[in-house]
Amino acid sequence: MAAGAQSAVVLCGPGNNGGDGFVIARMLHARGWQVAVFFYGDAARLPADAAEAYAAWQAVGPVHPLSQPEPDETQLCALADVVLPGPTGPIGGTMAAAPGRLVLIDALFGTGLTRPLVGLDLTLRLCQEARAPAAFVAVDVPSGLCADAGRVLTTPAGAALCLPADLTVSFHGRKPGHLLAEGPEICGKVVVADIGLPDDPAPQVRPVDAPRAADLDKAALRGAHKFAHGHAVVVSGGVGQGGASRLAARAALRIGAGLVTLACPPAALIENAARLDAIMLRSVRDAEALTQMLDDPRITALCIGPGLGLTRARPLVAAVLARGVPAVLDADALSVWVDEPAALFAALHPGCVLTPHLGEFARLFPDLADLLAAPASSGPAFSKLDAARAASRRAGCVVLLKGADTVIAAPDGQARIHSASGAQAAPWLATAGAGDVLAGLIAGLLARGKPPLEAASMAVWLHAASARAFGPGLTADDLSDALPGVLRALT
Structure with missing residues (x-):
């Protein structure tokens, strides 16, 4: 995280990537950060681990909904209160009191994305216009980016929605999408977090390393x-x-x-x-x-x-x-x-x-x-x-x-x-x-x-x-x- 950053907005999605977002929110809160969590999905349909993380966060703070297939005006206003300059609403007023940079954490969609983002146009636009200075952190890959190809998935109309990151935290190893096509530019700096899984001694696909x-x-x-x-x-x-x-x-x-x-x-x-x-x-x-x-x-x-x-x-x-x-x-x-x-x-x-x-x-x-x-x-x-x-x-x-x-x-x-x-x-x-x-x-x-x-x-x-x-x-x-x-x- 950026030095001095003490306020964060976490966007959680409907799968395990969203579950990671709830865990991140709870850990930041435990460190004294002011955290606002927005959830795009249906809590009743969350995978078991993600549902557990959702419930654990609810014991700490509120979950602000971003309903599918598209957030309504009230929900977008609540998000705007947090991320845009000069927030006026109750959420934004709380966040505005926190010193340091705002960190926006993208935990909407990760490595399993199979379709382009729809209904999130205004949400992503708000995030892209986030108050300066803001840091953008993606969990696994920035939402909208194919982790296998490094390409932004597009709708039939040709729309390509994605929120570029300053920092992407990948678990266990880099994905091909971090290295290919648009991936390096969209992912920003990529950091690999060790989560205790054993390394594959002979992976079929891997980055080119410096020769011995x-x-x-x-x-x-x-x-x-x-x-x-x-x-x-x-x-x-x-x-x-x-x-x-x-x-x-x-x-x-x-x-x-x-x-x-x-x-x-x-x-x-x-x-x-x-x-x-x-x-x-x-x-x-x-x-x-x-x-x-x-x-x-x-x-x-x-x-x-x-x-x-x-x-x-x-x-x-x-x-x-x-x-x-x-x-x-x-x-x-x-x-x-x-x-x-x-x-x-x-x-x-x-x-x-x-x-x-x-x-x-x-x-x-x-x-x-x-x-x-x-x-x-x-x-x-x-x-x-x-x-x-x-x-x-x-x-x-x-x-x-x-x-x-x-x-x-x-x-x-x-x-x-x-x-x-x-x-x-x-x-x-x-x-x-x-x-x-x-x-x-x-x-x-x-x-x-x-x-x-x-x-x-x-x-x-x-x-x-x-x-x-x-x-x-x-x-x-x-x-x-x-x-x-x-x-x-x-x-």
């Missing part, structure tokens, strides 16, 4: 030569198109691949040689030449797509996939299959990682993209998590769906969510070439032997952390240079 230093430390292989740390090959485009692949190759080397080779057309050798020193070069005229190059058993990972160009992408991608080693497919390596995505899916193998942004995703998975773009009219709403998991099952490999909320999904349903929001925001990543660096980071980690889901998750975290470490003025070239500092900080 031990997983990135090359010293673990003491005395090993460069090939022990893997050989990554990045397939490049032609003359004037090499920038993206050079960004990917530098990132693969920075993250610890023992050596990295850029495979480019003969005419592009001079251009790339002028820009690269630690990256090796190989002249590769066509798919046949690439196939011959990839016969080297020491090659442990491949990256194809950045700056590749669409004209020769299909045969080169086919050559990469035929090699059967871990591979990152990005950019043109994805877009070239827009008219025949099934042909790509048939050639993929479990060691692959696809890294589409939403536009590329829509080219490969148009039906899933349409579901994601459709209004969220009921809960659980279709989410970016649902889309990535369905795409991964279809493709038979890891799919990394990029964005400020990035979802990494594997065919077995395992998924990781990375939200670059709040203190973890990295707005500087909205720059050309940043995705190419991410593809290179994944390829470098694959080359070092990391499994696809782990490699993609680690790369996403390091990618955003490097952007934050550099800060304003970032260009894609700076990400690889900022990475060593991030790695040092982990140790």
Whole structure:
């Protein structure tokens, strides 16, 4: 709670979320707070635990009704007396005497919301106009937000009601909706409260955590030569198109691949040689030449797509996939299959990682993209998590769906969510070439032997952390240079 805050308004709903609100009201009252409780629902239909909490609060103070389906004028006036500037009514007069900030606690609807909010337009508007300074705290999730998708549920008329919070208190763990879509902005700061439940030792869906230093430390292989740390090959485009692949190759080397080779057309050798020193070069005229190059058993990972160009992408991608080693497919390596995505899916193998942004995703998975773009009219709403998991099952490999909320999904349903929001925001990543660096980071980690889901998750975290470490003025070239500092900080 905000320092000095001694008055609170608690909005309780008709389910267990409302029961939590009654408990919160009673605890604040016991600490000397002045508390007004408003109840939207029917007490006779409350779940058993919530009904018990309702009765316990009634022994302490009154419950002011907000009747369903819509509060009447008298009830709204009572609420306005409390939350609006210059309260005049008996409730407001009592609250106005309390020093400090007003805290409004939203315990209307929580994680089980299946339909949009209706009949609460004026109630939420009153809360949004609450007297300043007021703090808004949500229990589980702000009412109106789908806890599974991070999307506000909308009515058939397109109305989307939700009360954004300054602070959201989630019980036991974060929900996907705290991390996805509109969730981070609407939830504000999210705090997880331990309620004594045992942790799942291997949850299917969880946030992306900072990598362990031990997983990135090359010293673990003491005395090993460069090939022990893997050989990554990045397939490049032609003359004037090499920038993206050079960004990917530098990132693969920075993250610890023992050596990295850029495979480019003969005419592009001079251009790339002028820009690269630690990256090796190989002249590769066509798919046949690439196939011959990839016969080297020491090659442990491949990256194809950045700056590749669409004209020769299909045969080169086919050559990469035929090699059967871990591979990152990005950019043109994805877009070239827009008219025949099934042909790509048939050639993929479990060691692959696809890294589409939403536009590329829509080219490969148009039906899933349409579901994601459709209004969220009921809960659980279709989410970016649902889309990535369905795409991964279809493709038979890891799919990394990029964005400020990035979802990494594997065919077995395992998924990781990375939200670059709040203190973890990295707005500087909205720059050309940043995705190419991410593809290179994944390829470098694959080359070092990391499994696809782990490699993609680690790369996403390091990618955003490097952007934050550099800060304003970032260009894609700076990400690889900022990475060593991030790695040092982990140790």
